[in-house]
Amino acid sequence: MADQLAIGSRRGLKPALPLLLPAYLWLTVAIFLPLSAMVFFSFMTDLPLAGKEWSFTLGNYAAFFSQSLYSTLLFASLRLGLEVTLWCVVIGYPAAYVLAKVLKGRSREAIFLLVILPFWSNGLVRIFSWAMVLREGGILDTALNAVLPFKINIDLMYSYPAVIIGLVHSYVPYMVLTCYLTLQAIDNSLIEAGRSLGASRLQVLWRVIIPLSMPGLIAGAALIFVPVVGSFMEPRILGGRTGTFYGTVIEDQFVAVFNWPLGAALSFILLAVVLIILALAAPVLRRAG
C-alpha cells in the first residue's frame, strides 16, 4: 500500500493522462455540454427557436416557489423515492444475504441470473407487462380468483401501489447487487465469532452483518432514491391520473407544453434538493456504518 502510494506520487499525474482523457472528453461532450445548455435554458424566457424573442429571467425558478403545486409534487416524489427505496431494502437485502452467504456454486449462479434478467429486457416492456398483471381481469386478478373460493376484485392499475410495484421491480436489482458485494466481503468467521460469543443469529445480523454491509445499503439507496424521485415513465403508465409526480411534470414541460426553460429550472431544483438530502444524510449514514 505504502509502496504504491510512493510510486503514484513520484510519477505524478502525467502518465495517467492518456488513460483519463477519453473518459473525461466523453463526459465533457456527452454530459457537461448538454447540461450547461440546460442551465442556460433555465434562465431564459423562451426557447431561441424559430426567431422567437427571448431574454434572461429568474422567473422559471420563481415559479417553483410561487406555485405550491410544484413543491407539493416534489414532496410526493421524495416520499415515493423513500418508499421505493425502503421496499427495495426489505426485498433486496434478504435476497442478497441468501445469495452471498447461503447459496453456493450453480444455484447461486441461477438465482443471480434471475436477479439480473430484468436488466436485459426493455424498460417500457417491463412496465407494460406489469399493466397486464395489475389491471382488473388481468393476470393477478384471474389467478387469485382461480385459487380463492370467494370472489375478489383486484384492480391495482392506475393507483399509487401500482407505481410502487413497478418502480420497486425496476430498481430492486441495484439493491441486491450492491448489498451482495458488501455481504460477500464479510468473512464468515465473523458470523461464527459472534455466535461463539453467545449472540443469536438475529443479534449477529443486527450488530455485525448489517453495520458491515452499510456501505452496500447506502450505495444501493443512493442508486435507487435519486432516479426514483425524478421518475416519470412508471408513474405515467402505471399510475394514470394518480401518477402525477414531480418527474412527470418535468417531462410534460419538455414533451407536451414545450416550456423547456421551466422544465430545466424544475430539474435543477430537483438536483439541488437531492444533493442537499444526500449531503445531510451522509454523516449520519457514515456513523451508522
Place this chain on the structure above:
Amino acid sequence: MAGVQVANVSRSFGAHKALDNVSIDFADGGFYALLGPSGSGKTTLLRQIAGFDFPDAGRIAIGGESVERVPVEKRRIGMVFQNYALFPNMSVADNVAFGLSVRGEPKATIATEVQRALDLVQLGKLGGRKPHQLSGGQRQRVALARAIVTKPRVLLLDEPLGALDKALRVDMQIELKRIQREIGITTIFVTHDQEEALTMSDRIGILRDGQVVQEGPPEEIYDRPQSEFAATFLGDANIFRGDATGSGIKLPDGTTIKASTGTSVPAGAKASCAVRPERIRISTGAAKPDPANANTLKGQVSKRIFAGNNSTYFVDRDGQTLKVIVQNTGAERLAEGQPVVLSWSPDSTVLIAAA
C-alpha cells in the same frame, strides 16, 4: 470450567468421512492439542465441539451435559479463530465487550470485565483502538481476551498462531500457556505444527483421515509412537521394516534390530522399528561390542547439514537413508563419503506392528 467428552463421533460430507468414530476425553483444566495434517479432521472435530456443525452420530458432552444438538450460542464456549475474526467496525473494547453485551450484562460490569480481560492479555491501554490499527500479535491477544471474558466452559483455538511470524509465535505460545494456567480453563488447540503441540500441551491427539491415531502426553507419543505415522508426524524418525522376531525385527538383508519398547508383535508377522535421529550414535572406528548400544549398522555419510548447536548426518545404508542428529560438542566432524558405524540402544527402538 468443565471437561469435554467426545464419544464415537462421526461426521461425513457426502462420501468423505471427515470424522470416523472419534472418541477423546478432554480433562477439565487441561491443555489439549489436536495435531494432524490438513484434511485429517482436526478442524472438523473442533467445529463439532464448538457447535458450528453437528455430528451424524456419537455424543459430545461439555461438563457432563450432552450438547451434540445444542447450537453454538448456547454452548458457552470461547473460540479463537485462525484469522482472529475481530469485528472491524468495533473498537478493541467493544470487540471484547460483545459477548457480555449480547447477554445483556449491565454496562458497569461490562466495563470492569473488559478492562480485566485486556489487562490479562497486556493490552490494557489499547481499548479505544480499531482492530486495523493493531499488529498481528495484538489482534491475537484481543481475540483471546474476547473469547475468555465471557468465562466460557471451554476455550477452543483453531490454529491461532498460524498467521504469526516465528519469533512472535514463540512469544505467544508462552503467553497463551500463561493465561491458560492463570484461568485454568479447559483448552483445545488445533494445530498442524508439531513443535507447537509438543511445547504447549499436556496431551496430544494425533488425527489422520478422520481417526485418532494416538492420544496421550507428548512425551509418551514421542517416546512410544504406536504407528509409523505417529512416529514420523510427531518428530523425526528412522523407520526400519521387516519381520518380527519376538525381540525385534529381521530386515530383508538378514540384519536384526533389537527393540525393547513398543507393542509386542508375534514372531513372523510384519513389523517396523522406529528410532529417533538423536538417539543414534555415529562413529568412524569399528564398533566395540557394547550391550547398551546393541544395534549396529554400517553405512556411509552422504550429506551433513550444520545447524549451529547440532549437525544432521544423512547416512546411506543398503538403499535407505538414515538421519542422525549429533550435538555439537567440538568433536571432529565427519566428512561426506566417510564410512561410519551407527549404534543405538534397544531401549530407544520402538517396535510397531505393521498397519
